[in-house]
Amino acid sequence: MKKPFKGIDTSIIFLGVIFIIGIFFFIKSNIDFTNANHKVKFFPLVLSLSIIILCILEFMQNRIKRLKKNAESKVTEEESNINDQAQKAIIAFIWLTFIPVISYILGFYISIPLFAFLFLRYKKKNWRITIIITTVMFCVVFFGFKMLLRMQLYSGVFLKYHFN
Amino acid sequence: MELLTAFTEGLVAVFAPQTLLWIGIGSIIATILGIIPVLGGELGITLALPFLVGKNAIFVMPFLLAMDAVSCTGGSITSILLNIPGTLINAATTMDGYPMAKKGEAGRAIGAALTASAVGGIITVPMALLMIPILVPFVLKFKSAEMFLLIVSGLCFISVLTTKGRVVKGLISAALGLLIATIGSQAQTGYARFTFGNAHLYEGLPLVTVVLGMYAVPSLINLFVTGKAIAADSLITVKDSKQLVQGAKDVLKHWWLTLKSAIVGYIIGVIPGIGAFTSTFLTYGMAKKSSKTPEEFGKGCVEGVIAPEAANNAKEAGGLLTTLAFGIPGTGTMAIIMAALMVIGIQPGPMLLIENTSLCITMISSIAIANVFAFLLCWFNVPFLTKVTRIDPTYIFATVIPLVFLGAFSRSEKMFDIFLILVTGLLGFFFKKHGYSAPSLILGFVLGKDLEHYLWRSIDIYGPAFIFSTPICIGLFVTIILVIVYKPLVEVLRKIIARNPRGSHEKAI
Numbered sequence: 119m120k121k122p123f124k125g126i127d128t129s130i131i132f133l134g135v136i137f138i139i140g141i142f143f144f145i146k147s148n149i150d151f152t153n154a155n156h157k158v159k160f161f162p163l164v165l166s167l168s169i170i171i172l173c174i175l176e177f178m179q180n181r182i183k184r185l186k187k188n189a190e191s192k193v194t195e196e197e198s199n200i201n202d203q204a205q206k207a208i209i210a211f212i213w214l215t216f217i218p219v220i221s222y223i224l225g226f227y228i229s230i231p232l233f234a235f236l237f238l239r240y241k242k243k244n245w246r247i248t249i250i251i252t253t254v255m256f257c258v259v260f261f262g263f264k265m266l267l268r269m270q271l272y273s274g275v276f277l278k279y280h281f282n
Numbered sequence: 283m284e285l286l287t288a289f290t291e292g293l294v295a296v297f298a299p300q301t302l303l304w305i306g307i308g309s310i311i312a313t314i315l316g317i318i319p320v321l322g323g324e325l326g327i328t329l330a331l332p333f334l335v336g337k338n339a340i341f342v343m344p345f346l347l348a349m350d351a352v353s354c355t356g357g358s359i360t361s362i363l364l365n366i367p368g369t370l371i372n373a374a375t376t377m378d379g380y381p382m383a384k385k386g387e388a389g390r391a392i393g394a395a396l397t398a399s400a401v402g403g404i405i406t407v408p409m410a411l412l413m414i415p416i417l418v419p420f421v422l423k424f425k426s427a428e429m430f431l432l433i434v435s436g437l438c439f440i441s442v443l444t445t446k447g448r449v450v451k452g453l454i455s456a457a458l459g460l461l462i463a464t465i466g467s468q469a470q471t472g473y474a475r476f477t478f479g480n481a482h483l484y485e486g487l488p489l490v491t492v493v494l495g496m497y498a499v500p501s502l503i504n505l506f507v508t509g510k511a512i513a514a515d516s517l518i519t520v521k522d523s524k525q526l527v528q529g530a531k532d533v534l535k536h537w538w539l540t541l542k543s544a545i546v547g548y549i550i551g552v553i554p555g556i557g558a559f560t561s562t563f564l565t566y567g568m569a570k571k572s573s574k575t576p577e578e579f580g581k582g583c584v585e586g587v588i589a590p591e592a593a594n595n596a597k598e599a600g601g602l603l604t605t606l607a608f609g610i611p612g613t614g615t616m617a618i619i620m621a622a623l624m625v626i627g628i629q630p631g632p633m634l635l636i637e638n639t640s641l642c643i644t645m646i647s648s649i650a651i652a653n654v655f656a657f658l659l660c661w662f663n664v665p666f667l668t669k670v671t672r673i674d675p676t677y678i679f680a681t682v683i684p685l686v687f688l689g690a691f692s693r694s695e696k697m698f699d700i701f702l703i704l705v706t707g708l709l710g711f712f713f714k715k716h717g718y719s720a721p722s723l724i725l726g727f728v729l730g731k732d733l734e735h736y737l738w739r740s741i742d743i744y745g746p747a748f749i750f751s752t753p754i755c756i757g758l759f760v761t762i763i764l765v766i767v768y769k770p771l772v773e774v775l776r777k778i779i780a781r782n783p784r785g786s787h788e789k790a791i
Contacts, residue, residue, distance in 0.1 A: 129716045136454060143461055146476060158473045161734045165461045169454060176450045203507050207711065210506035210679075214499065214707060217687050218700045226691070230684040241676045251680060259688070267333075269692055 128204075130180065133173055140169030213237060225274030226263075231256040285415055285639065292643025295340050296651060304341045305648050308348030309655035315349075316356030317667055323353025324615050328497040329682070331618075331625055332490045332689035339626050339641055344648030346622050350615045351403060351598045351649045352656035358395040358591055359660065359667055363388055371594045374562035378579060378586030385582045389664075393529020396660050398588040401533060402544040403595035403653030409548055410599040410646045414635070417607045421632040427748040429631065430736035431758035433729050436610035437722060438765040444614055444719040447769045452719045459723035462487060463730020470738055482698045490693045492727055493621050495706025498686045500714040503707075505675045526661060532584045539569055539585060540592045547593030551600025561597055562590035598649050606642045607635050609729070614721035621728050631732065 143166035151159040213233075220229035234255040238248040263269045295301060312323040326349045334342045357372040362379035375395060382391035424432065437460075441452025465476045466486030477483040533540055543565040550561035569589035570579045579586050602619075604610055609631035611617040620630040628634065628641075635642055660667060690699045713720050740748040749759050 128712075132712045132716050136458065139458070139461075143476070151473075151475070154473055155471050157470050157738055158468055158475065161737070162461060162464045162475060165457050165464070168457045169461065172450055172454045172457065176454065179450060206507040207503055207715075210503045211708065211711070213506075213679075214503070214683065215704060217684060218697075218704060221687070221700065222697060226688065230688070233684060234680045237680045238676065241680075243674075243676060247677075251677065255681065255684060259684075263688060263692070267692065270695055271688075272691065272695075272697055 130177070133176055133180070137170060137173040137177075140166045140173060142166075144170065221272060221274065223274050223276050225277055226259055226271040227256070227273065229274075230259045285418065288639035289411070289643055291640035293647060295640065295644045296344065296647040298340075301341055301344050301644070301648070302651065304345040305348045305651050306655050308345040309352050309652045310659060312349040312351075312353040312652075313356035313656050313659050313667065316353035317360055323349045324618065325498055325501050326353070327615065327618050327622065328493055329685060329689060331493055331622055332693045334622065335490075335625055335693060337626060339623075339628055339638075340644055342622070342626055343619075343641065343645045344651070346619060347598075347602065347645055347648050348652035348655070350619065351595065351652045354594045355396065355399045355403075355653070355656040355660060356667065358399065358587075359392060359664065362391045362395060362587070371562055372590075374566045374590035375587055377566065378581075378583050381580065381582035382584065382587065387525060387582065389525025390529040390532065390584065391582075391587050392660075392664055393526035394532045394584050394587045395529070395591045396526070396657050397530040397533040398540055398543075398591040399595040400653045400657035401540050402547060402592035403598060403656075404650045405541070405544055406548040406551075406596040406599040407646055407650040409545075410603045411643060413603055414607075414639070414642065417603075418635060418639075421607055421635055423754060424632045425743075425752075426736045426739035427744055427751050428754045428758065430733060430740050431749065431755055431762065432608055432610070432632070433733045433736065435758050435762045435765065436608070436729070437726055438762050439610055440614075440617060440725055441719055441722045442765055442769065444721045445717060448717055449766060449769055451717055452722050453766075455713065455719040455722035456726040459726020459728075460730040460733065461726075462492070462723075463727045464734070469731055469735055482696060486731075487702065487727075488690075488694055488699055489621055489624060489728065491690045491699045491702050492706050493618060493724060494686050494690055495703045496710035496713065496720045496724060497618065498682075499703065499707030500710040500720070502679055502683055502686070503711050504714070506679050508675070526664070529584070533588055536585055536588055539572070540588055542568065543589040543592035544596040547596030548600040550593070551597030551602075552604055553600075561593045565589040565593040595653060599646055602646055602649065605630070606645065608632055609634075611721070611725060614719075614724075617721040617725045617728070621724055624728055629732075630728070 143162055147159055147162045147166060216236075217229055217233050220232060223229075224232070231252045235248060235252040238251060259271065264271055296305075308326075311326050315323055315326045327346050330346065330349070334346075354371050358375050358379070361372040361375040362383050365376050365380040379391045379395065382388065437456040438453075441456050442449055443452075445452040445455075463486065465483055467474045467477075467484055474484055546565050546568065547561045550564070566586060566589050569585045570576050573579065573583070573585050575583065601611075601613055601616055605616045605620060609620070611620055623630045623634070628638065687700045687703060690703045691697070693699065710720055712718075713723070740751075744751040748755065750756055
């Protein structure tokens, strides 16, 4: 199976993202606050410029280190482990995304127990424990948050559309 | 007289039944979380944040501090039984704790660790309390210019401390935090910056959501990635439980070592930028040097357990004092404690010690109470606590992740916040993965608005050269420069010396 991060230096990509954020804020400060008080513009401008400079510095440090290390082109065992971990992290993040998306559609009362149920089944946990934890999660949401903390939990666009 | 009244009020508040109850709950949660290596008290504090809004600071802060102060007490149990430190600062305990467990002295090692932790955590609290009257007049000298430089120095300290010397990454993190803090309406002019027409952003990004995303989400992803429960068969037996008393006697026998280690831990806690990790290894080294049997170290020597354990709990009182008096957090958890103060409506920084002295005293005193709770809890429940390590991380992920999202939603009741968790969580994950500093970002975010406020006030009062306006300012400015250049300078010097091995400098090194 092809590993998703083979040969890609994710630290440089992440540094690039921070650099772009710096550039974006720098440009935005210059465009948006042209006619505003200098106090509005100064602080974000200095900070974004600092980020840009620091990113360039970090990039140079990183390159120098890599050149010194004379990195091999082969994927070592250690790199394979990193790839496996990256794959697991992506899966974890997909599960994380599940809650906001499903909560938006179905609301918290359904999405939270549903998440617990599907996740435990995905991890092949036995039915008994899965059902117990799913029930506990529903009780936490309904009795803990709604009844005890008196929170107005979001009920989802689906229910709103059908019952309003 | 005012100070005396504040002391009395603070101490009375900490012994109020409700405060004791909150401290007890915090201690129980932190001890259990401290035993599970990937989690720790930091996650507990982060998860509790959204539910503390609007609560009384007298109960909330002792609760959070209890979680911070005793998480390393629980962590010592896994260090000894499984050779896996619950938290990073328990790493030194493994060096002799685990060999003792292998020799059949697990109970003795745990007894010594728990007693030394409790003694270290308790005896340093009066030291911190006695420092308050000395600090108050000094803190009163801090005006806008000093405050600006103090915040910058705090950011520099935490950037260096939490990135293992990768100063540039730390500074990027802090600058990013400060930049994120500019989102929303500016205090001085009321001008809305970087809101993109979104009404949710006018008040800035919600602090709780950013903290949850930066801390809780990466920890839970890490838990998912690492996958397995850590414990196999290393449960403590009845025989080991009886040895606990022997361990406590060892601490009394080595009382001077305990006291010395606690004082060193406290001093290191007070000085921002050194870190608790250093204090445990430093005291371990000191114990070895002063021991009558240094050859036994590393093979299961009880002194090797006592010294780091006394130091790691002792650092809390010192670290908290610096955080409260100067607004400089010495650890990542202290940065979250500062965020917690803001969440409950208290402005962290030097004025906190002046305006809320009794609260500060309650907070510092609660550390001693939390240590007593943690000691009793661990002492009588060691067999149960070791079973906690058997909990499958799958169940933790399945139950805690929903709480993170519900916590974020509960703060503002806006769906925007739970989508924001995804963005900050992703940022936090990559921060952790690539060695950036989440505490620096949080601190920058927490203090960003104040920093800008003090900058403009200082310029208005002293002009652009405010950095050199007072001796304190000059001292702070020099500190900032030293903190930033120290590590790179040492590296450059080391390289120069290495290139010239015949030079006399090498001998000196």
